[in-house]
Amino acid sequence: MNIVIPDDYQDVVRHLPAFDRLSDHQVTLFNDTLTSLDAQVERFHHAEALVLIRERTRITRALLERLPKLRVISQTGGGVAHIDLEACREHGVTVLAGRGSPTAAAELTWALVLAAMRHIPEEVANLKAGRWQRTLGTALEGRTLGILGYGKIGARVARYGQTFDMKVLAWGREGSRERARQAGIEVVASQRELFERSDVLSLHLRLNEATRGIVGNADLAAMKSSALLVNTSRAELIASGALEAALRTGRPGMAAVDVFEQEPVVEDPLLHLPNVLATPHLGYVEKDGYELYFGDAFSNLIAFIEGQKIDDLAAQ
Structure with missing residues (x-):
C-alpha cells in the first residue's frame, strides 16, 4: 500500500521501533505542513493511506474530492475533530483512531x-x-x-x-x-x-x-x-x-x-x-507517547490492510 505520513516536523517517525511494522509498504514522509488545497492534493494524490500526526493536517471535503485513491486514514491519538467524517463516509474512506495518553x-x-x-x-x-x-x-x-x-x-x-x-x-x-x-x-x-x-x-x-x-x-x-x-x-x-x-x-x-x-x-x-x-504545541511530543500513538496507528492500518475487524469512525 502507498502510505503518506505528513507533518513529521522533527523527522522522528522513521526512527521509531513501531515504524518497522510498515516495512512491506511504500511509505513517504514529509516534514512540514501544507495548508494550500492545491499543494495538499499534489502531495497526497498518490496516497492510498494517510497516517496523520494529531490535528496538524485538516481533512476537508474539498480535499477528499480530489484524492480518489485514498482508502483509509489512520489517526494518531483519539481525536478526529479535524477530519470531515461525513465526507469520508460519502467517499468510502475508512477512518481509524488510536488511544491517547495523559x-x-x-x-x-x-x-x-x-x-x-x-x-x-x-x-x-x-x-x-x-x-x-x-x-x-x-x-x-x-x-x-x-x-x-x-x-x-x-x-x-x-x-x-x-x-x-x-x-x-x-x-x-x-x-x-x-x-x-x-x-x-x-x-x-x-x-x-x-x-x-x-x-x-x-x-x-x-x-x-x-x-x-x-x-x-x-x-x-x-x-x-x-x-x-x-x-x-x-x-x-x-x-x-x-x-x-x-x-x-x-x-x-x-x-x-x-x-x-x-x-x-x-x-x-x-x-x-x-x-x-x-511553546510550539509540545504537549504530546514525547518519545514514549509517540511510540504509543504511532504503534496504534500502524497496527490499525495493518489490520485494515489485512481485512481484520476494525472500528471505522466514518461509518458510525
Whole structure:
C-alpha cells in the first residue's frame, strides 16, 4: 500500500521501533505542513493511506474530492475533530483512531506552571546576557489551582498541584464534576467562581462545538491580576482574541500557552506579549507517547490492510 505520513516536523517517525511494522509498504514522509488545497492534493494524490500526526493536517471535503485513491486514514491519538467524517463516509474512506495518553501533556502543563510562576525562561535569558536576578517569582504552596475539565489530564495536573500543597478546585460537565468529587476535589458552584478564585487556572477540555469559545472575556476579566492561565488543550476553547485583550488589561496577569488557533505559528499577537510564556504545541511530543500513538496507528492500518475487524469512525 502507498502510505503518506505528513507533518513529521522533527523527522522522528522513521526512527521509531513501531515504524518497522510498515516495512512491506511504500511509505513517504514529509516534514512540514501544507495548508494550500492545491499543494495538499499534489502531495497526497498518490496516497492510498494517510497516517496523520494529531490535528496538524485538516481533512476537508474539498480535499477528499480530489484524492480518489485514498482508502483509509489512520489517526494518531483519539481525536478526529479535524477530519470531515461525513465526507469520508460519502467517499468510502475508512477512518481509524488510536488511544491517547495523559502523561506527556500533564507533565508539560506542570513544567509551564513552574516556569511561568518562577520566571525561569526570562531569568535564563537574563543570565546568558550577563544580568543577575531581575525578577521575583511566586511559590505554589498554599495557592489555589483551578482545573477546568477533570478528565485524565486534568486529574493528573490536580494531583501534581496537591503534591505541591496547593488547594485544588474543579469545574466542568456533570461527569467531570462527579469524578472530581469522588477524588476529594472541591467542586465550585460555577465556571465563573473557578476563574475568580484560582491563582493558577489550567484548561483541560476537549474541543467540540459545545466547548468552542467556552472561556470568554467575562471569565478572564474575573481572574486575579496575579493569576496564571495555562492552556495546553486547544486555543479555540478561548474566544478568539479574548486572551490577548485580557492580558493587555492585566487580568489574568500571565498566561502559558502551548496551542494556537493557526498551527504551525507564523505570527501570533500572543508571542509579542511580555506576560506570555509560549511553546510550539509540545504537549504530546514525547518519545514514549509517540511510540504509543504511532504503534496504534500502524497496527490499525495493518489490520485494515489485512481485512481484520476494525472500528471505522466514518461509518458510525
